[in-house]
Structures are given as structure tokens and as C-alpha cells.
Amino acid sequence: MFLKYFKKIFLISFIFTSCASRYSTNTASVQDFILDSYKISEGKYAILEMEGLKFDELNQSLLKEKEDVIEEKDVLNIEIDHPTRLDLINILRSISHSNGFEVIDDKIYIPNLDSIEVANLTLQEAKEKIKKRFLKEIKNIEVFVSYKKKRVKTVQVAGLVSNVIPIDQKTRLFDVLSKVNIQAANLFKSYIVRKNNFLAVDFYKLLKLGDMSQNIVMENEDKIYIAASSSSKVMIMGEVARQCAIDIPDGSISLKQALAEVGGLLPSANKSYIQIFRTNVKNPKIYLLDWQHIAELPNRALLLMADDIVYVSMSPITQWNRFVTQILPSISLMDSAFRGFKNFGIIIDGQ
Template identity: 25%
Template sequence: MRGRVVVRGGRSWLRKYRAASSLNRLCALLIAGLLPACSVIPGSHLSMPAMTWFQKDAASETADIDVNFVAITPGLISEMGAQPRLIEPLSAMQQLQRESELQAYQYRIGRGDTLNITVYEHPELTIPAGSFRSAEEGGNQVGPDGTFYFPYAGMVEALGKTTQEVRNVLVTRLSRVIEQPQVDVKVVGFQSQKVYVSGEVVRPAVVPIKTTPLTLIEAISEVGGLGVLADWRHIQLTRDGIGKQIDLRAILEDGDWRNNVMLRGGDILHIPRNDSQKIYVMGEVRQPSAVLIGRDSVTLTQAIAEAGGIDEAQANARGIFVLRNAEKRVLENGKARYMATVYQLDASSASGFLLANEFHLRPRDVVYITAAPVARWNRLITQLLPSLIFTDQAQGLE
């Protein structure tokens, strides 16, 4: 496998490299997360002239991996913090449509629902709830055929109707025996429309849809909220056999209310665990490990601290790298090509760790701290690159 590095700031291209032979070693390390740096990069301390690190190679145009090499500087941190919001606010028309949808919502009666019907001034037609019987137990249940029986009205079709529509039918039929009947219809038992909430929540449960619309956030609140290990970025909503991924964090933190969808009967809402949302910290740290990303983001400083800190006796403070998600692209010839970004931090001064504390990591980032001097980083990065492809492919298999 050959690749090239695009250097930020107009520097020349990184010479071609071959990294396929190290893929299996990197895969094993990412799974175990416990091996020291010397076993990760065999021969990484080989001498290599600094002058041969960056050079343009025409053959690299056909490489399988393109790498954008970026130094972590105050300017980069400022640029990342000033990036425009990826989520545009709802337009006035979209907001109006959403409000209209919620206001127009009406509960449709279904099989198994229980109705409480009151005919005023005619208590003989009303089944009292009493102290030992709830309104649901004393109500009129809609049968499997979608009908229920009511005195002097006979079998009444209720399936798919609103309470107002059922009331109109009862008034018409009772008018034959009662002068100007005053009728009230309420649903007191909701059994026909349910949303199934499973996964990493406090109390997985079946949530009934009632007379007010049930949105995604309300459904999660009904089951006690998210669990500690919930992956709130990849909530799965399945409707009519079709799955949709929803980012709850975008709803709550970025205000993207498009995804706070109104749920329907039969919807399945699954909140997965965030086990796969990890950052891999390797190299010259005291405890190479996989750092789990919780509800809050993790900075580079936090990730290194979780791994026990830098091994000051071995680590090169100028060689702290963050290898970021190799994005897969398919060329016209059908060949796969990857675009990765390698960030490099110089922590030889205190200001470096201040920058690290402002640099936020993403799931599947690989943090590597090397003992190699600058002239040997070329070989190190070359052998680490396949790990980005591996973690990306492994994520797709989960």
C-alpha cells in the first residue's frame, strides 16, 4: 500500500511509503491496547536522514492513503472553535410546519383501548368508577373488531376515530331515546399504540402513545433518561421496518429539533451502548489503553491522563500525534482510497499542554506518543496509518 502526505501550510509532499505489512500488528494492538510502543513499531528507531522526510513523488498520485499533516497551534484551536455550525436553524416555514403538525395531532382510537363514556343526567348509562374500580376497569373496551357496545346505541365503530367522532355517533343514536343527550367520551386506557424503548436507558419499557403527541425526547424521559453508558449520538429509530439513526446530542446541544420526531405506534427506539466510542492511546504512556468517550467530549490532555500520563523518561515531547478517521472514497476505477488527518503537538513547553487541553478528540482517534526523534517520524506515521483504516472497517462491521 502506498500513500502520500499533504502538508498544511504549503510544505512539500511526504515521500511514498509502504505500510501494508504493519496492518496485522496494528490491528492486534488496537484490540489489546496494552502493548508498549516498542512492540508496536518494530524498527521505528532506525536512523533516517531528516532531509529525505518530505519530498514530492509523482508515483504517490496513485496512492491508497492521502494524509493531511497538521500542526496543533493556537491558530488551529481558534479555527476549530470558530467553525460554523453544521446544523442550520429551522426556517420560519419549517418551524410553522412543525408547530402545525403538533397542533393538528389527534389521537385515533384503536383495538384494546378503553373509553369512559358519560351521559349527563342519565347515571344509569354511566358505569361508575368507584373506590375499588378504576375508570379503565369500568370503561368500555374496544374489541378486536374495532367496536364497543353501548346501551341504546348498539355496537359502535370506534377504530380509527377520534373521541369527538365517537361522541357524534353516540349523540345521534341516543337522540332516539333521550332528548338532546349530553355525551362526553374520553380514552382512559391506552393499549393500541405503543413505542418500544430498549437499550441503554434507566428503565427499558413500552411507552403508550396518549392524547398528546409523544416525541423522541419525551419517550426517553418516560423511561428515566439515558443510562451512564448510552451512546446518545447513534440512537436507532425503526419505523415500518426501516431504520434511521438520530443524534440526540445534536438535538439537545445544537438545537436541531428536526430529529425530535413525533413517534407513532409500533416505533422501536433503541439506545446502544457507547462501547465502540473509544479513543486509542498508545506509545510512550504508562498505561496504553482505550479511552471511552462519555456524554462529554474528551480532550487530548484528558486522554493522555487516562492512560497514566506520558512516560517522561522515554517520550519525545515533540512527537504527540493524533491520527484521525480515514474517510473512505471509491474512485471511478472502483479502487478504495482513504483520506486521513494526522495532527502533531509539540508539548516540549507548558503552552503545548494548554493547546492539548483545548483539542477535542473524536471517536476512533488514535493518539500516539513516540520516543523517536523528528527524523524518524516518517517511518512511525507510515506504520500507524493502516490502523485508521482498520478501526473504520471494524466500526462498519459492528
């Protein structure tokens, strides 16, 4: 008798506990999820801000093309024209045709003149400066300056692809990216390092939305890191057809699309209890959504970001059925043991 009552009490207790509401008081509302989704849709800067990462927004000066100026290690051709100084004409022409005039310590050295600083000058500015120096000694002289050899400038591409791309003062980010294969790239996680500083360029806006405010002018020795598509994921767990991690190369994905990629919800799912765990932000949250929200809201209001975890709970009846499946063997074992002990006279029925 004792075991019969024990089994009844035990099962009734589990029915109530398994069917009891598990709603946490620490959950955020669907309105919070919608507001955060619209913030995510603003792009890379908004997401980085949510994650608590400090960064400087792109300065408009980064979009301006640089003037072509003379730099260290550049080599110049310098020639003159004068009605009588054929000797000087031939000397300068000979030097230009052989080694040229190399910029060393920002200066060039010209016969019959002192060293002249030409670094960071345009060719026209250098020409005027050299001519002015010549005119102190020789009248009616004309000076011609051109590049014999320009120092090669490059940017380094690393990560998913590896390459070194030559650039000039007009080369922009889009020009560089068009020369490498980044079809499988994670545009959100890709970035640029300039002189050890992180530039928060939004590759997605540039390449997918055509936002030219992200198309900065490249500088010598810039480093472009191209992340692999698998570097950002969201995890889908619980009562779905296929539990797995999904790549999100663009920085976000709609909840609808994520659920579709895993085959949708199982019949055993509790459609009124879909949780999103967001821990990779300054203020971690657990959102609680109903299937009706997912069905009715637009994709832009249902955005997931990197490292989110979506958990679809099972329905109460499914929980109970699974519990019964797991506990019945133990109850049967206990009942068999009880009967065995009774047969041996160890346990005496109270009836």
C-alpha cells in the same frame, strides 16, 4: 579488517536511516484537522455525514403533540339522556358498566343503530357523530362518551438498560429517559427506531445541552436503544505513559483530554510528529500535528471522533538508542565468531 569496516558502514547507514525524516506525503495539515474538528463539534448529524451514513434529519412534525384519538381495542362508555326513553338509557348504561363498547375493526356497535366508525376520532368528534345518528330516530337526545379502557401504549428501551415504559400522546423522549438509568450510556451511539426507520436523534444535545429540538413525542412501539459507554473508543499509542483505548460516550473528545487521560507524553516522544489516523470516514486522512498546536489551540479545534488512532512517534535519538540496544548483541556475536574463526586459521587477517 573487513569486519571492522563492515561494522562502521553498517552503523553509519543505520544512523542516517533512523534519523531521516519520515514525513509522509499522504498526510493532512493541521488546518484540515481544525476544520474537521469544528465540523465534529456540530454534533451527531455532522459526524454521521463525515462517516458517509445516510439519514433523514428530524422533521419538525415529530415535535408536535398528538391529539388523543380513539384507536383499535379502546373501550368506550356511552350514555344518553332523554326525557322518555328510559329503556334505551338503561340498556346503554348497563353495557357501559359491564363490558363497555369495544372498538373492533375501527367501529363500535350500539343497539338500535348500525355500526359506527369511530377510529381516529377524538371523544368530542365521536360524541357528535353518535348523537347525529341518534337524532335521525330520536329527538332531544344528549350523548355522553368517555373512555372505559384505553389501549396501553408503550416504548421499549433496550441495550445498556432494558425496560418497557407506558406512554400517552404527550410523552416525550426526555420523559422516557428520565425513568431509566443511563448515566453510563454512550449518548452518541444511542438511537430510536420507529416502524423500522432510524431516527437520528442527538441524545447528547438533548440531555447535556438542553436542546429541545431533539425532544420528540414518542409513539406506540417505538424502540430506544441505549448504547454502553464502551461502544465508542479512540486508541492512543506510541510514546505515551499508558497506551490504551479511551471511551468517548459523547461522540468526541479533545486531543488534550485524551493525552491527559493516558498520562501525557514520555520524555522519549517526538513532539513535532504526532499523527492522528482517521479511517472511519468517507475520505480517510492522516493528520500531522506538532505539540505547539496542541498547546495553543482550543479544545474545540482539537476534536477526536470514534475509531481515531493517535500515534506519538519517538524522537530520533530514542530510535537510535533503541536500535543500538537491539543490534549490539548481534554485532558482538558476529565479532566473537570472527575472532574464533581467526584463531582457528579459517579467516586470515589481511594485515
